Amino acid sequence: MSYSINELAKLAGISTRTLRYYDKQGLLKARRDPVNNYRYYEETEVDQLQKILFLKLFDLPLEQIKKVMQTSPETQYQVLRSQRTKLVAEQQYLDDLIKNLDKTLATMKGETQMTDTEKFATLKKEVIKNNEKQYGTEIREKYGDAQIDCSNQKFNSLSENEFSHFKELSTEILTELKNLANTTDIKQPAAKHLFDLHKEYLLTLWPKDQYSAEAHKNLAKMYICDERFSKYYEEGTGNPEAAKTLKAIIDYYA
Known part of the structure; x- marks a missing residue:
């Protein structure tokens, strides 16, 4: 069955303007009537549009959706x-x-x-959910699904005391980093203490056999390459150079 641009827009619940934009971006190319040059869509395009709208629901940017649509079925x-x-x-x-x-x-x-375990179970899941939402794509590409799933499983199994300690570590890292941000003396004891705190923080999340100096340094690299990480440390310390300072300390001591 063929659809005009107005018919397909109505069927899909989107505007004709959106369909024209998809056409212009090469995301969903319309066919053209050889007589009047009007746009029309066959079943192939209808199926493509359904996939595109599904992927949009998952908050994927259009450029990424376009790449997906150019791959094999x-x-x-x-x-x-x-x-x-x-x-x-x-x-x-x-x-x-x-x-x-x-x-x-x-x-x-x-x-x-x-039980105390029940009281904190949902809170731990909320932390995992937020981390996946904010950084899931990047860290899974970098470390792989198996490692991230294993890390989430470990975090989800933390006891009440371990979970409380994790939150204390998060706060203490920001406090210590705030005092050290912009420092050029990363050999001072306070810098080594910050590194130790950050390593302990990671070992709360990562299985011990997955920790390495290289993995630690790679994570620190993301802190300055990804603005979301940089923003987290900037907002937590009030200093825009905080992520760079943390990376320098991790690179030195790891």
């Missing part, structure tokens, strides 16, 4: 399959969150009791 299938896995994980997370909140409310009314 098998690769496109794997990309969508991967996104489905993420959706299932998100659904499970929300189900667990609702269950945990319901049990918290029931505990507050004296109807049941929660």
